[in-house]
Amino acid sequence: MDVAAAAGVSKSLVSLALRGEHGVSEATSARILAAAERLGYRSNMLARGLVQGRTxxxxxxxxxxxxxxxxxxxxxxxxxxxxxxxxxxxxxxxxxxxxxxxxxxxxxxxxxxxxxxxxxxxxxxxxxxxxxxxxxxxxxxxxxxxxxxxxxxxDDRAGAEAAVRHLADLGHERIAHLAGTGRPASRARAAGYRETMRALGLAGRTAVHGVGDPVRGRDRAAAALLGEGHTAVFAVNDLAALAVLDRAHEAGRAAPGGVSVVGYDNTSLAETVRPRLTSVDQxxxxxxxxxxxxxxxxxxxxxxxxxxxxxxxxxxxxxxxxxxxxxxx
Amino acid sequence: MDVAAAAGVSKSLVSLALRGEHGVSEATSARILAAAERLGYRSNMLARGLVQGRTxxxxxxxxxxxxxxxxxxxxxxxxxxxxxxxxxxxxxxxxxxxxxxxxxxxxxxxxxxxxxxxxxxxxxxxxxxxxxxxxxxxxxxxxxxxxxxxxxxxDDRAGAEAAVRHLADLGHERIAHLAGTGRPASRARAAGYRETMRALGLAGRTAVHGVGDPVRGRDRAAAALLGEGHTAVFAVNDLAALAVLDRAHEAGRAAPGGVSVVGYDNTSLAETVRPRLTSVDQxxxxxxxxxxxxxxxxxxxxxxxxxxxxxxxxxxxxxxxxxxxxxxx
DNA sequence: ATCCGGATCTGGAACGTTCCAGACGCGTTT
DNA sequence: AAACGCGTCTGGAACGTTCCAGATCCGGAT
Structure with missing residues (x-):
C-alpha cells in the first residue's frame, strides 16, 4: 500500500486510521489521512468484502x-x-x-x-x-x-374495495371493472371488485372486461365497456384508466361529468393527465x-x-x- | 473450496473447468461441473476481481x-x-x-x-x-x-432549431419560448430558439419566459405567455410543455387549434397526454x-x-x- | 530497580480466486 | 533405451484488505 509507505507506517495502521478506529495517535492519524488524501487513495471493497465475509x-x-x-x-x-x-x-x-x-x-x-x-x-x-x-x-x-x-x-382486495366504495358513495351503481392480465395482482383486484359489488348489493351490476393484450386490448376493452352505459369504471391500473379517460373523451362523455374513473398505483401519470386521476395508492x-x-x-x-x-x-x-x-x- | 473436495481435484482445476478453459479432460470437467451444480456453487467475484485487477x-x-x-x-x-x-x-x-x-x-x-x-x-x-x-x-x-x-x-441548439422551424413551417410567426432554469442544456435550447428566430427573420417576435422555480413557476410562466397572444410555444422540456397545454385548455385555447406546443425530450409523457405532444427526441x-x-x-x-x-x-x-x-x- | 498496564504500532495469517511454474504419465521419436 | 512432447493436473504465490497476537515504549506503582 503506497499510503503506508508515504506515511511511514505499516499497512495495518493505515487500515485502522482510515476506519477511524481508536488506538491510533492523533498525530499519526493526521499524517496517514493526509497521505491518503494526497494520493487519492480509496479502500478496495473487493478485498474488504473478501476478508470480512460481508460487503x-x-x-x-x-x-x-x-x-x-x-x-x-x-x-x-x-x-x-x-x-x-x-x-x-x-x-x-x-x-x-x-x-x-x-x-x-x-x-x-x-x-x-x-x-x-x-x-x-x-x-x-x-x-x-x-x-x-x-x-x-x-x-x-x-x-x-x-x-x-x-x-x-x-392488499389488492382492500384497494379495490376502497375504489368501488368511493364510487358507490358518489351515487354510482353501474360500476364496471377493466381487468388486467392474469397476474396475481390483477386477479386480486378483480376479486376485490366482485366482492365489494356483492357486499353493496350490486352483484347484478357486476361487469368485468379483460384487457387481454396489454396495449391494443386496453383501448378496445375501454371502448366496449363505455358502450354499455356504465357510469363508472374501476381500472386495474393507471394506464388502463387512462385508456378509459381517452375513449370517454372521444365519445363525448369526458370524466368526471360523463363517466367516473378510478385507477390503481397512483403513478405520476395520475397527476399529469387531465382530469387528474383518482387512484389507489400503494x-x-x-x-x-x-x-x-x-x-x-x-x-x-x-x-x-x-x-x-x-x-x-x-x-x-x-x-x-x-x-x-x-x-x- | 468444497467443490474441489467433492470432485476430488485441486482448486486450480475447478477454476479452469468452470471457466471452460481447455486442458481439462472431458470426464473430469463433467464431474466438476456436476459437483458445482449440486452444491449450488457460484464463483466469488470479489476474489476474482482482486486477483485479475478488473471486474x-x-x-x-x-x-x-x-x-x-x-x-x-x-x-x-x-x-x-x-x-x-x-x-x-x-x-x-x-x-x-x-x-x-x-x-x-x-x-x-x-x-x-x-x-x-x-x-x-x-x-x-x-x-x-x-x-x-x-x-x-x-x-x-x-x-x-x-x-x-x-x-x-x-445538440440542443439543433433540437431547438428543428422545433422552431417546424412551427414556422406550419405558418406560425408569434413563437414564444418557455425557458428552463439556468442549466447549460436550457441555455443552449434558448440560444437555439433565438438564433433560429433571427434566421427566420422573426427576431422581432422573440419572446422568452423563464420558468424560474421549477414547479410553481412553470404554470405561472405558461399563463403569462399565453396572455400575450403568441400562437405557438416551444417549451424547454415536456413537463413545461404540459403546463402550457393545461393553461391553454383552461383558457379555451386548447392545442392544437388554439395554440401549438412543442416539448423537448420526448418522454413517455408526450405519448400519454392529450393531445399527444410534438417533442424533440434525443x-x-x-x-x-x-x-x-x-x-x-x-x-x-x-x-x-x-x-x-x-x-x-x-x-x-x-x-x-x-x-x-x-x-x- | 522492577514490574505492570495502557497506548501505539507491527507482521503474518486469512479470505477465495487466478496465474504460473512445474510435476506426472504416456506415447512417439531418435 | 533415452529423450521429447503433449495432455492433464497440482501447489504455491499473488491480489488488497482485516484481524489477531504480540512487540515496543513509557510512565507510574511497587
Missing part, C-alpha cells in the same frame, strides 16, 4: 426501470439501507426473464448481503436458490412465493423500507418466512364525481 | 430514477455492455449531490472498470478525480466538463451505446478527451397545427 451492499433487482411504480419502492429501500450504513446497487432486467436471472446471479457473485426483488418475473426455484445463499425479499406478491423468500405487498416508500427491515431481520438470524401486507389508500382527484342525473337505477 | 463491471450513476429521460440511456449502456460481456450496476443519487458523490465513491471502491454518469449534478473536481482512477463518460453535457472525462450529448439509446463505446476505447488505451454530440430529431404529434386564421402578422 455492506444490498442489491435491488428490478424488471423495468421505466416503471414508475418500482422506482419509489427503490427509494424506500435506499433510504432505510443508507440509515444503516448499507450501499444499494440496482440491477435491471429490462423485461427479459433470462437477463433478470443473470443479473440476480451477478448480485450473488458480488456477495451482496441481501437482495430485494421488485419483479414477479423470476421463477420461484431461481429465487429459492438465491435465498439459500443470502436473504431475499420480494416486493409485490402478497402470498408465499418461494421457500425462504419474504414478501411485501399491498404505500411504496413504506414497502421499500419494510423490505430492508425484513432483510436485516434475516441477517440478524430470523428464520421462517414473513409476508407483510400493507393497506393502500385512495387518492381522490378530479376523475370521479356523482353520476350524471337520470342515469341511476 | 467486468460497469457502473452507471444517475441522479434520478424517476426521470424517464435517463432510463433509456441506461438501456443503451446495458445493451452494448452486455454484448461485450460486462455487467452493468446502477447507483442512484436521488437528487442529492452528496449522496451522488457517495455513490460514485462506492462504485470506485467496487473497482468497476468504467463509469457512465447520467447527471450534471456532480462537481467537475469530483468527476476528474474519478477519471484519474477509471474511465468516466458523462452523458448530457455537450462541452468538456472535467479533465479526462469524455462526454456524450445531444437519440437516447444511441447515446447510451456510444457512452459504453467511449469507455471501452479508453480501457483500450486511448488518451485525450472525446466529446460526442448527436443530432436530435423532431417527433411530430397532435399538439402542433397551423395557427388559427386571422392571427398571422
Amino acid at each position: 455492506m451492499l444490498l442489491g435491488v433487482l428490478l424488471t423495468d426501470l421505466a416503471n414508475p411504480y418500482h422506482t419509489e419502492v427503490v427509494s424506500g429501500v435506499e433510504e432505510s439501507a443508507e440509515e444503516r450504513g448499507f450501499t444499494v446497487l440496482l440491477a435491471h432486467g429490462r423485461r427479459d426473464r433470462s437477463r433478470l436471472t443473470r443479473q440476480l446471479d451477478a448480485l450473488l457473485q458480488l456477495n451482496v448481503d441481501g437482495v430485494v426483488v421488485v419483479s414477479s418475473w423470476l421463477e420461484p426455484e431461481v429465487l429459492a436458490a438465491a435465498a439459500r445463499r443470502v436473504p431475499v425479499v420480494m416486493v409485490g406478491r402478497p402470498e408465499a412465493f418461494a421457500p425462504g423468500v419474504d414478501t411485501v405487498a399491498n 404505500p411504496r416508500l413504506v414497502m421499500g423500507r419494510l423490505a430492508t427491515g425484513l432483510l436485516l431481520e434475516r441477517m440478524g438470524g430470523r428464520t421462517g418466512e414473513r409476508h407483510e401486507v400493507l393497506t393502500p389508500s385512495l387518492v381522490v382527484r378530479g376523475s370521479t364525481a356523482a353520476p350524471p342525473r337520470g342515469t341511476t337505477g | 467486468m463491471l460497469l457502473g452507471v450513476l444517475l441522479t434520478d430514477l424517476a426521470n424517464p429521460y435517463h432510463t433509456e440511456v441506461v438501456s443503451g449502456v446495458e445493451e452494448s455492455a452486455e454484448e461485450r460481456g460486462f455487467t452493468v450496476l446502477l447507483a442512484h443519487g436521488r437528487r442529492d449531490r452528496s449522496r451522488l458523490t457517495r455513490q460514485l465513491d462506492a462504485l470506485l471502491q467496487l473497482n468497476v472498470d468504467g463509469v457512465v454518469v447520467v447527471s450534471s449534478w456532480l462537481e467537475p473536481e469530483v468527476l476528474a478525480a474519478a477519471a484519474r482512477r477509471v474511465p468516466v463518460v458523462m452523458v448530457g453535457r455537450p462541452e468538456a466538463f472535467a479533465p479526462g472525462v469524455d462526454t456524450v450529448a445531444n 437519440p437516447r439509446l444511441v447515446m447510451g451505446r456510444l457512452a459504453t463505446g467511449l469507455l471501452l476505447e479508453r480501457m483500450g488505451g486511448r488518451t485525450g478527451e472525446r466529446h460526442e454530440v448527436l443530432t436530435p430529431s423532431l417527433v411530430v404529434r397532435g399538439s402542433t397545427a397551423a395557427p388559427p386564421r386571422g392571427t398571422t402578422g
